Amino acid sequence: MVKNELMKYSCPLGKAMSALGxxxxxxxxxxxxxxxxxxxxxxxRINVISRKVLTDQLREMESDGLVIREEFKELPPRVEYSxxxxxxxLLPILYLLEEWEAKFDNKDVQYDKDCNVLNNKIKGTLQV
Numbered sequence: 001m002v003k004n005e006l007m008k009y010s011c012p013l014g015k016a017m018s019a020l021g022x023x024x025x026x027x028x029x030x031x032x033x034x035x036x037x038x039x040x041x042x043x044x045r046i047n048v049i050s051r052k053v054l055t056d057q058l059r060e061m062e063s064d065g066l067v068i069r070e071e072f073k074e075l076p077p078r079v080e081y082s083x084x085x086x087x088x089x090l091l092p093i094l095y096l097l098e099e100w101e102a103k104f105d106n107k108d109v110q111y112d113k114d115c116n117v118l119n120n121k122i123k124g125t126l127q128v
Contacts, residue, residue: 032067
């Protein structure tokens with residue numbers, strides 16, 4: 001697996017890219033932000049991701065120290081996800097990436113609705 005290849009190097013950038021190497025992980029970080037969300041809430045807010053992929057990504061993010069998985073012994077079972085300090089530290093970086101892309105954005109390009117949803121969510125104007 002590519003992630004294992006990157007993790008064996010001591011390069012900080014390699015480790016960072018390994019932790020965020022999928023297209024979904026930054027989106028998950030941006031959706032969770034500074035709150036706790038249940039798995040179902042995450043699945044609804046990121047409705048273009050399958051539940052299996054969301055589960056896999058959350059497990060990887062937990063092992064990389066980006067999210068905390070809090071399980072409650074209730075019926076029905078309840079699990080909440082929140083960002084760790086390391087995960088919260090990514091938010092300003094992801095906001096800067098959006099600004100960087102907007103600066104060099106080709107205004108003639110039409111983005112699909114999922115991109116617009118993400119852009120609005122990043123700005124905090126939409127509860128995705």
